[in-house]
Amino acid sequence: MIDRRQWLQLAGAAAAAWVVPGLVAAAMPKPAPPAKRLRILILGGTGFTGPHQVRYALERGHTLTLFNRGRKTREWPGDVEQLQGDRNTGDLAALKDREWDVCIDNPTTLPFWARDAGQLLKGKVGHYIFISTISVYAANDTADADESDALAQYTGPDAMRETQDSVRANMALYGALKARSEAEVRHWFGDTATVIRPGLIVGPGDETDRFTYWPARIARGGEVLAPGSGEDPVQFIDARDLAEWTIRMAEQRAFGTFNATGPATMLRMRGMLEGIRGALKSDAQFIWAAADFLEAQNVSPWGDMPAWIPAEGDSAGFARRSNKKALAKGLDFRPLSATAVDTLGWFKAQPEERQAKLRAGISPEREKELLALWKSRA
Incomplete structure (x- = not known):
């Protein structure tokens, strides 16, 4: 897990990348x-x-x-x-x-x-x-x-x-x-x-918004509805990391079957959202609502709360797939901060009508309603 000090360091690099595209990626081992x-x-x-x-x-x-x-x-x-x-x-x-x-x-x-x-x-x-x-x-x-x-x-x-x-x-x-x-x-x-x-492929160019929702929402700041306790694991891979590793697998003539998802060590929902917040220097405040409350309000995992599925029962291993074989073949990952900053930069460059309605997540109006219900219940 990455501690707060490391996140702040990454956030500084990500902020620089906003001004100088590619700076974070260039810092990765070549x-x-x-x-x-x-x-x-x-x-x-x-x-x-x-x-x-x-x-x-x-x-x-x-x-x-x-x-x-x-x-x-x-x-x-x-x-x-x-x-x-x-x-x-x-x-x-x-x-x-x-x-x-x-x-x-x-x-x-x-x-x-x-x-x-x-x-x-x-x-x-x-x-x-x-x-x-x-x-x-x-x-x-x-x-x-x-x-x-x-x-x-x-x-x-x-x-x-x-x-x-x-x-x-x-x-x-x-x-x-x-x-x-x-x-x-x-x-x-x-x-x-x-x-x-x-696994879930994310980053600049993702038209599904299954990760983009979080940088876009966190950038707006204020109280953000967050799912569960924050302890559920999440897995995803930046499209650039997947693409580059695929080319290197061709160069190695590496045969076999490989799970290609990340990060290299377990990341939990709280760590992902706090990492995005640090990278974007946002004032967002996360309001963690219990999974059973969200279910009762028909807020669906993955669709309404992107990248998240409760780690229990039939989905206990959903975001815990082993990627050891791929890591052994050189799969590596750019910092979460780079993915967050670059994804938001791409999204903000889209036409206004594209930005007006995210294709995953909940609307601001629905979020406001749910936050009020959760606070009242608590």
Whole structure:
């Protein structure tokens, strides 16, 4: 755990980063140059983590090819080959008769996407890295469970016929279909496959606001409704840390399955919120409301109170996934202060209409109502 003195030191660095972008990141240890320049194919590449992968890979001297639908245009700090197709319709023609050292598969949720890529790229790439999710696990009731934990099982009629619409309609399919996609990747690429299972991905560019809510709310100051006792653990990973480590895993040719979530040591909800407050130099005052009170008021964990789930019962291990394997392979994390400052800076740069309504958390009006109820009850 980080004490108050260390937080104040980090907050000073974060405040400087607000004025001089990248200062906090530059203070992180810089990995040794790669032993070999790689030809990297990224499936996707223009979403949340993909652009961070592209920029970091270019910085490391690698040659990049992106394959996607071409719906998002990006400016890159170097030459990037762009191939266009649509995996949802089976249009992978642009990948035929090509070879790469590494393929990084970012967007796959549906097993038939993994199957189609495997059929086409088997023998054409030396290393296949599949970005999965920590949601593949069948249960979350055990603290410190590792990558060998049982996976969710698909029980529908045909996993290969599931669509993005069916996942949107029933999010319970998400973890099971990701698990089936992992199985497809292993079927086609065997021992040359790497499966990375991120936890909650946060940071600049996150359009879900599942972490952004807290820097945005704490920056406003005043009394802030905070969930539980503050002792529940939380886990997340900055998209930049995930992206950069993925590229380094390609450089290492590190195969296997890895939980990619952080931080390196346990962080509790109180430590996260106080860390954000220190980084932003806010006068926010946290009013901790008991979990049973929030439940009675229909305030949901994760959605209304982002990043938080009570560490009890079926969710006792939800934010306690073991990341020891990933740490041993060099996964590291920038300070929470850097993530908080950079996330808020990104959010404040968005159009006013985007800032007007956060996509996670509760409204100011609802928070005020709940604070009054909690104080009255107490």
